[in-house]
Amino acid sequence: MSPSRQIWDQRDYLEERRLSVRVTLIQVLFGAVMAVYLMTFWYLQVVRADYYRRLSDSNHLRRVTLIPHRGLIADAEDRPLAGNRIAFNVRLDREKAGDPSALLPTLGRVLGMGEQTLRERLSRYRSRPSFEPVVLKEDVDLREVAYIESRRLELPMLSVGIESRRDYPHGALAAHVLGYVGEVSEEQVRKDVQGEFDLGDVVGRAGIERQYDPALRGAKGWKEVVVNSHGREMQEVGEGRQPNPGRALRLTIDLDLQAALEEAYGEEQGSAVFLDPSSGAVLAMISRPAYDPNVFARRFSQDVWQTLVGDPRHPLQDRVSLSKFAPGSVFKIVMAIAALEEGVAGPGRIDHCNGSYRFGEKVFQCWGIRKGGHGWIGLREAIIQSCNVYFYRLGNEMGIERVAKWGRLMGFGSPTGIDLPHEEGGTVPDPDWKRRAVPRDPTWHPGETISVSIGQGALEVTPLQMAVFASILANGGTVHRPHIVRSREAREGVEEGAGDEAVVRTLTLQPSTLALIKDAMWGVVNEAGTGVRARIEGHDVCAKTGTAQVYRVSRDIDADKLPKDKRDHAWFVGFAPRDNPQIAWAVFVQNGGHGGTVGAPIARAVLERFFAKRDLTGGSVRVAGAPALR
Amino acid sequence: MLQARRHFGSFDWVLLLAALAMSIIGLVVIYSATSGTPSSGAFERQVAWLGLGMLALVVVLAIDYHTLSEFSYVFYGLGIVLLVLTLIFGRVVNASKSWIGLGTLQFQPSELVKIATILMVAAYLGREKVRGLGFANFAAVSAIVGVPVLLILQQPDLGTAVTFLPLLAGACFLAGIRVRTLVILALIVALTLPIVWGHLKPYQKERVKIFLEPTRDPKGAGYQLIQSLIAVGSGGVAGKGFLSGTQGQLQFLPEQHTDFILAVLAEERGFIGSGLVLALYFVMFYRCVATARAARDRLGSFLAMGVACVYGGQSLLNIGVVLGILPTTGVPLPLMSYGGSCLVSSLIGLGLVLNVWMRRLVN
Numbered sequence: 001m002s003p004s005r006q007i008w009d010q011r012d013y014l015e016e017r018r019l020s021v022r023v024t025l026i027q028v029l030f031g032a033v034m035a036v037y038l039m040t041f042w043y044l045q046v047v048r049a050d051y052y053r054r055l056s057d058s059n060h061l062r063r064v065t066l067i068p069h070r071g072l073i074a075d076a077e078d079r080p081l082a083g084n085r086i087a088f089n090v091r092l093d094r095e096k097a098g099d100p101s102a103l104l105p106t107l108g109r110v111l112g113m114g115e116q117t118l119r120e121r122l123s124r125y126r127s128r129p130s131f132e133p134v135v136l137k138e139d140v141d142l143r144e145v146a147y148i149e150s151r152r153l154e155l156p157m158l159s160v161g162i163e164s165r166r167d168y169p170h171g172a173l174a175a176h177v178l179g180y181v182g183e184v185s186e187e188q189v190r191k192d193v194q195g196e197f198d199l200g201d202v203v204g205r206a207g208i209e210r211q212y213d214p215a216l217r218g219a220k221g222w223k224e225v226v227v228n229s230h231g232r233e234m235q236e237v238g239e240g241r242q243p244n245p246g247r248a249l250r251l252t253i254d255l256d257l258q259a260a261l262e263e264a265y266g267e268e269q270g271s272a273v274f275l276d277p278s279s280g281a282v283l284a285m286i287s288r289p290a291y292d293p294n295v296f297a298r299r300f301s302q303d304v305w306q307t308l309v310g311d312p313r314h315p316l317q318d319r320v321s322l323s324k325f326a327p328g329s330v331f332k333i334v335m336a337i338a339a340l341e342e343g344v345a346g347p348g349r350i351d352h353c354n355g356s357y358r359f360g361e362k363v364f365q366c367w368g369i370r371k372g373g374h375g376w377i378g379l380r381e382a383i384i385q386s387c388n389v390y391f392y393r394l395g396n397e398m399g400i401e402r403v404a405k406w407g408r409l410m411g412f413g414s415p416t417g418i419d420l421p422h423e424e425g426g427t428v429p430d431p432d433w434k435r436r437a438v439p440r441d442p443t444w445h446p447g448e449t450i451s452v453s454i455g456q457g458a459l460e461v462t463p464l465q466m467a468v469f470a471s472i473l474a475n476g477g478t479v480h481r482p483h484i485v486r487s488r489e490a491r492e493g494v495e496e497g498a499g500d501e502a503v504v505r506t507l508t509l510q511p512s513t514l515a516l517i518k519d520a521m522w523g524v525v526n527e528a529g530t531g532v533r534a535r536i537e538g539h540d541v542c543a544k545t546g547t548a549q550v551y552r553v554s555r556d557i558d559a560d561k562l563p564k565d566k567r568d569h570a571w572f573v574g575f576a577p578r579d580n581p582q583i584a585w586a587v588f589v590q591n592g593g594h595g596g597t598v599g600a601p602i603a604r605a606v607l608e609r610f611f612a613k614r615d616l617t618g619g620s621v622r623v624a625g626a627p628a629l630r
Numbered sequence: 631m632l633q634a635r636r637h638f639g640s641f642d643w644v645l646l647l648a649a650l651a652m653s654i655i656g657l658v659v660i661y662s663a664t665s666g667t668p669s670s671g672a673f674e675r676q677v678a679w680l681g682l683g684m685l686a687l688v689v690v691l692a693i694d695y696h697t698l699s700e701f702s703y704v705f706y707g708l709g710i711v712l713l714v715l716t717l718i719f720g721r722v723v724n725a726s727k728s729w730i731g732l733g734t735l736q737f738q739p740s741e742l743v744k745i746a747t748i749l750m751v752a753a754y755l756g757r758e759k760v761r762g763l764g765f766a767n768f769a770a771v772s773a774i775v776g777v778p779v780l781l782i783l784q785q786p787d788l789g790t791a792v793t794f795l796p797l798l799a800g801a802c803f804l805a806g807i808r809v810r811t812l813v814i815l816a817l818i819v820a821l822t823l824p825i826v827w828g829h830l831k832p833y834q835k836e837r838v839k840i841f842l843e844p845t846r847d848p849k850g851a852g853y854q855l856i857q858s859l860i861a862v863g864s865g866g867v868a869g870k871g872f873l874s875g876t877q878g879q880l881q882f883l884p885e886q887h888t889d890f891i892l893a894v895l896a897e898e899r900g901f902i903g904s905g906l907v908l909a910l911y912f913v914m915f916y917r918c919v920a921t922a923r924a925a926r927d928r929l930g931s932f933l934a935m936g937v938a939c940v941y942g943g944q945s946l947l948n949i950g951v952v953l954g955i956l957p958t959t960g961v962p963l964p965l966m967s968y969g970g971s972c973l974v975s976s977l978i979g980l981g982l983v984l985n986v987w988m989r990r991l992v993n
Contacts, residue, residue: 015806019931020923022804026935027919033946034912038905040953044863045901052863059860060876226876 071246179207280480328546331455395453543574572599756929796943869900
């Protein structure tokens, strides 16, 4: 072996050794990284396993709220007034849409909508997770559903969703009784400590829908679902909780009477209530102008809402329980009762009317039927002829305290307690009230008593209070709390049959007083009084007309030629039949002129329907005793 | 003849069985990860690829690695041509032109070029009986590795390109790179990097930034990272069970049957499963190293170590991404991930190692 070969071999050997060392180094490096990885796996899968398990669960488990069906609302004979129907919405799946703003022109063309509207609807969902579809167009008809469905291939991002929607089959009928529903307000959600509401929930916003919202709404359920990374539901897990459907409500409203009232009321503005005097049950109730509650059931009702709120005629205002007006001559009945019960005047008191009444510096007019006034006139005739002078003098003799006392006993000045969300109490003025309410002129002037005596001045009542007053006269002194929902359980949370219908108080009136009042009111309609247009042969309608002054007119101006909004408000308040009355009412027509002219025919139309129905069923149409729903 | 029989008798069954076990585990996880997803059918295709890969392994095993080494220029040259053709005629998948089709058969030439490059580097360094790696040698090795890497970067397929780097680093280290060369290299990199960075377009810079810091892109790389960690961690010790991993089954995990297949396994099989997989990779790497030590010549050693560096490095890269230790690169896990090209290439690589082991005692 040559030395060079030997050296070569030695170098070779050394190189082999070095190579071996380097191989070992690489091996150690690999082993070390593997060891780090193993420890990382151990840390993630053993030490932190619970933490990641929770993350994994919240990743794929989602709690889905199940919305119950809203309770139905039916009339006294179970005919639906408010229900639910299926509505189809066109929805955009943002996960399939890519950049939705690039799609807007196409979508606008397909859906027949403006790009601006679409953009606004999209922007509402900006903060929502992208698997949640955007409702672009709601409540489309079947033709449009078919159009969208048949374009699944071209427009895979569009789909048709189904949702339950509140439906009022009779449109604007009894709108202010039923109210309407809408999405829960953000404030309601914020104040909701029990977690009952989620944004987007539908709740009652007015009327019965609002008053009985907890019962109608039912209880939400939930289920837990497994979702994939796109948020699509894959399967349900476990039981969850079924939603508890909303309670159905049966109203005391009789659809037939309501329809008759709606038709008879025509284009007038104002309100009317018909009550069952034996229970306070509301048989029909109208407020005009009305609105169609169906428009609020839509998701995008903002513009409609603005239109209704901005309407100078205030269609949303419930003129039955929220609007207050002077009772006018109807208050003369209260005056008569007060005088008789307080013994200020006997039934036989007669007085002389020469057309005006001078009190101090001021002259109060009688209404201008003929020059020279009513002459010598008794109490009954004074009611029938609605003689102002007779009651001016009576009021002056009685004094405001006694007038106010009887006004309050008859239910004026405080809310009736009807099952509606809001109610006004009105005003029965007296010196006490004036001190509190009019600080710049706190003393009561005797002249004000004169005004109140004929139902003017600061006196303010709601049409509902007037109807309750009529039913007190009808039933002989029982003040009922009026109500719209029939079942007491739903109304007050008490078992059915646990005592009488809510009686606020019972007045003990002398039979002679009642007899005189009834006789006088019968005379208003059946003799040559102011309410002859409500006369129905054989049914002894009793009523009193009233006029609330809007604009002081001198007797030379023909009131019928005034512009509509300057005309007086008209009242027509009464009950029927005279003996054993079964219906009591107050009809109020804003700027209607005279109660006998516009109010009486409206009442008459409802009464005709009422009596026709009663005669058909061969007896009473009283609803109070009938079995309640559920 | 007698010797030849003896060589076959000393076949490295451990490495082969570990590779087979790994591939079969991969198949099971692919089945679980793709059942009920749009990628179903992947399992059947992968079974076919496994068969093809085993066939290739046997072919590579049958030819003496010295013969293969002699033709390494041809393989390498063919590989470069394929890469160029891919750039011209390739099919674009995931915004990267890295696929080429022969009829219905689709594969990534870059995976096969790995083998050709390993062969080429081993052939070059196996012949050099010099102590240490001079700058010229280093430049040559860099060129051998650099040409395919640059071509692959053109596709652009950063992940596959990165898997070539362990080969360059490992080969230079084993050949004994001089400290002087390393210093010069470091200087060159330090000087050119700012210039290169300055010439990058803003979107390219953004990509590099996201690569280094995935949380910059919470919907892309950051999302993958979080979902991968949830999958691994929620598996616990024993796992959620076959077909029961919610992260994988419900597609929260992206690339669940390719780059993140280990996360699916970790979720369904728990720490026991992931530990087993790590053990199998360690065994395979260990057998490759043992082959390199036992090889009868430098060529054999460099071949075995080349395969160990490329596929071992790729495994470490993939697992590091799954564990959130390394930035997301889009590198498949050898033998386990879905993808025929990678599986076949890994099996050919192991075939080379088995080849060296089998012929370690022949003169």
